[in-house]
Amino acid sequence: MVDQPLWEQIGSSFVQHYYQLFDSDRTQLGSIYTDTSCLTWEGQQFQGKNDIVEKLTSLPFSKIAHSITAQDHQPTPDCCILSMVVGQLKADNDPIMGFHQSFILKNVNDSWVCTNDMFRLAIHNFG
């Protein structure tokens, strides 16, 4: 069995940790962002852990469960990690929806933080 490359281990641990926090208590998500992190949530832009957590905790649902369909990880030229997730989520009693999310992870003071986060629901006007 071939060991996973380090960026895949780090990326997949991050992804698992992120959705676990998100689904159990998203007020705790501040720990993964920095004061310069960027979030684009359905096209709306936020910067800094405070604004990001305020946005995430104000989302209008009380219960949410994410399920990951596929995740990919790559090293970037600047020693960061790019992670991309395709999955499904169920918020309260809404129907299951597809979502897409991309993260850049950077090593700062010996821990991995999320500098960039982009989220979109998979809503298309098919036709």
Next chain:
Amino acid sequence: MVDQPLWEQIGSSFVQHYYQLFDSDRTQLGSIYTDTSCLTWEGQQFQGKNDIVEKLTSLPFSKIAHSITAQDHQPTPDCCILSMVVGQLKADNDPIMGFHQSFILKNVNDSWVCTNDMFRLAIHNFG
């Protein structure tokens, strides 16, 4: 009217250029990658413009059309640009499918190249 930030202008120009090349003549896509660029295509990893273009040109369809549903762009801490695209594609006579693609763009010798590229079809086992 507020001008778009530079990273959005660069990111959206890149995205337009990429899908235009992809849909018209994907043998030309080598111009946007470097010899260390990474592509993850449906979970398969490729590195370097030659291997990437070989993969993209060997995909089993002759006609393809991408349509962009949403695109987001952010500056990264290392002066790169992260771009994420959610869209639909139609390959030959197959049904329309959703897809998700993320790019990192880096300025090298005064031009923007793609160092990281990840592609996934939006296929879920709903249930």
